[in-house]
Amino acid sequence: MLPATEMKVPPPKKNRNDPLHIIKTRQQTHGRPATIAGPMVRYSKLPFRQVCRDYDVDIVYTPMMLAREFVRNAQARITDFSTNDADTPTIIQVGVNNTTDLLRFVEMVAPFVDGVGINCGCPIKEQLREGIGCAMIYNEELLVEMVKAVKDKYGDTLRLETKIRIHEHTAPERTLRMCKQLCEVGVDWITVHGRLRTTRSSQPVDLDAIKYIVDGLSDYDVPVVANGDCFTKSDMERIAAFTGAKGVMSARGVLSNPALFAGYDVCPWGCVERFVNYCIEFGGLPFQLAQHHIFCMFESMKLSKDHIRGLMNTRSMPAMLDWLDEHFDLRRPDEAEFGERIEAPMHEL
Template sequence: MDADSSLYAERTWKTPLQLLTGDTTVKICAPMVRYSKLPFRQLVRKYQCDLAFTPMIISDSFIRSVKARDSEFTTCAEDRPLIVQFAANNPQDLANAAEIISPFSDGIDLNCGCPQRWAMAEGYGACLIDKPQLLYDIVHETKSRIQNPDFTVSVKMRIHSDIRTTVDLCQKLEKTGVSWITVHGRTKDQHHQPANVDAIRLIKENVNIPVVANGDIKSLDDVTRVAKETGVNGVMSARGILGNPAMFAGYNITPLQCVQDWLDISLPLGMPFPLFHHHLIDMLEKSLCRSERRVFNTLSSTSSVIDYLRENFQIGT
C-alpha cells in the first residue's frame, strides 16, 4: 500500500454520503473475498457502478503487517469513491485500520454479515449482530478517531430471525453515529433462500440514515424493483455483478466489449491466472452452452484463454 496520498488531495468525485442522500438509487459493487479487487472495481466502474467495496480484510493483520497491507489493499487515483471493508472483533483494531486507510479511501465498513464458521469463531462477521454493545463500541471508537466528516463508518449486516431485534439494533447504531447501513436480507443460517425484502423495508422505515439493500440483485430491473419496494438509498450486488459486470448499465448478459475491457484492465496488472480465468468463467456463463463451458473451464493458461476468445468471439489482445 504505497500510493501517494497527494493523489487524493483534490476531490473530483462524490462522497458516499453525497451519493446516498441524492435523488437516485446508488448502484454498489459488494465486498467479495478475492473477487472485488482493484481490476474488477475498475471494470465495473466503466459500467455505471457508483460505489465499490474492497474484499473483506482482517483488521489485526492489516495493522501489524506492512506485507499484509501491500497484499490486501491496492488502489489508484481513479478507484473512487471507495469503501474498504474490514473484519474486526474489538474497537481498537477497526479504529487503527481506519486511521491507516483513510487517506486512500472514502469510508470504512465493518463486516457483520459473514456467516462462515471460521469468521464467527474468531469473533468476526455475523456473530457481531448478537453482540450489540461490542458493535456500538466499535462504531463509536472508529467515529471518534477519524475527524474527516466526509469519511464514512458503515456496517454491513445480516438480519435476525426476529426482525424487531434487527430494527432495534439499527436504531441504536444510528444513535452511536454509524454513517449508513447495508442490510443483507437473510439470517446467518440462510444461504440460498430468497432475500427478505420486507425486512429491509421495515429497517429503512425505522431509521433516519441511508440504508442499502443486498441480496438477489442480478439485473438492473432488480435494482429498480427493490428500491421501489423498500425505499432504500442504494442497492448492492455480489453474485449478479460477478456474472455480469455490466448489469448496472442495463445489459442482461455480459457484453463482449466488457470481456475485452477485462482483458485490457487485468492483463497489464499481471493478475494471477486462476483469478483472471475465474472472472471470465462467470462473465461468459450465459454466453456459452454446456459443452462450450466445459472446454473453456479447463483452459489452463492465459494464452489458451486469449486464443479461445479470439477464435470464438473475435476479441482478445
C-alpha cells in the same frame, strides 16, 4: 498502482468522492437509487471494480480484509489491497472483532479509500468463531463501541458503514434497535442483507425485513442500502420501490454480469474485453481469479460447455489470452468497438 503499505508512502489518493452524498442524492440526480457492487471474497479487486464503474455502478467495495492480518502483515497489505487514482468511490470492507485493530486498520487505509465498511454479515463458521462477520450483530455493544470510536476520531472526514444481516424473525425489533444505536453514534449508512445468519442464498431475500428497518429509521438522517437477490436492473428498481432503500447492492449478480445496473440482463462481450484490459494494465491479479471472472461472465452469456471447458483448461494468463484470441474476436483498446459489443464475437470454425 498504489499498494496500501505504510501511512507515509505512497501519498494519499488525489481524487476522492463522498459515497454518502451519492447514496442520498442519486434518486434526485439520476432518477434511481445508488447502485453498489458489494464486497466479494477475493473477487472484488481493482480490475473488476473498474469494469463495474464502466457500467453505471456508483460505489464499489473491496473484498473483506481481516484487520488483524492487515495491520500486522505487510505482505497481506500488498496482496489484499491495490488502488489507483481512478478507483473511486471505493469502500474497503474489514472483518474485525475489537476496537484497537479497527482503529489501526482505519489509520492505515483512510488516505486511499472513500469509506470503510465493517462486515457484520459474513455467515462463514470460521469467521463466526473469531467473533467476526455475522457474529457482530449478536455483540451489539461492541459494534456500537467500534463505530463510535472511529467516528469520534474521524468525523465526516471518513465515511463508515456497517453491513448487517437480520436477527431471527422472532426478534425484528432487535435488529432495528441495533440500527438505531448505530445511527446515534454516527454511522453514515447501513447496508441490510435481508437474510438470517442461517439463511442460504438459494432462499429468497426478506424484503419485508429491509423495509421494516428503512421505515424504523425514518427519524434518522442515515440511509439504508438493500442487499440480496439483485440480478437485473428491474430487480434493482423493484427492491428500491418496495423497501424505500436509498441504494441497492449486488454481489453475486455483478460477478456474473458487471453490466446489470446499466440495463443488460446478460453480460455483454464488452465486459470481457474491458476486464482483460484492466488485468493487463493494472497487473497483480492472480491468474486463477481472472479466469474465474471470465468463467462467470461466460456463464451469464450462456456460452457452450466446450467454450467454458476450453477456458478452464488454460493454465496461465498468456495461454488464456491466446485461447481467447483463437476462439473470439478479442479487441484491444486502440481497436474500433473495443468494449462496446454485446454479443460474443466467436470465430467461425
